[in-house]
Amino acid sequence: MTEFRIVQATALPADEAWRRVTDWPRHGATVPFTTVRSDGRTVVARTRAGRLGFDDTMDLTRWEPPQGGRTGTCLLVKRGPLVTGWARIEVRPHHGGALVRWSEDLRIAPLPTLLDRPTAWCGRLLFRRALRTLLRSPADPPTR
Helix, strand or coil: CCEEEEEEEECCCHHHHHHHHCCHHHHHHHCCCEEEEECCCEEEEEEEECCEEEEEEEEEEEEECCECCECEEEEEEEECCCEEEEEEEEEEEECCEEEEEEEEEEEECCCCHHHHHHHHHHHHHHHHHHHHHHHCCCCCCCCC
């Protein structure tokens, strides 16, 4: 199973944390060799190194921003021929800021199930860094 979860607290208010983690083009700036575009219903992350590249195409199936103290939830369903699974982003108010929970099931078609654990481990590292970068304010030190 390739499911992983990342939880990150931030001093940002929930609505600002939501805005940042659902700003799809900004995701491309946090993931190496990747650009991201969206038409509001579909998100496409294009990863390319030289002539080799692939699209991670995701349908936005749930969009409920946080409001009135309620948890916001975004659900993306991956439907590419190479990358499948889903990603769920939840943002809720927490101790004067927000708590962001990113859960993902990441499957890469040609990889055998034997590599599920390393895939989840790599995904967790990559997306933890991306989440910290998305939530960082300009005055914060850079994420390593």
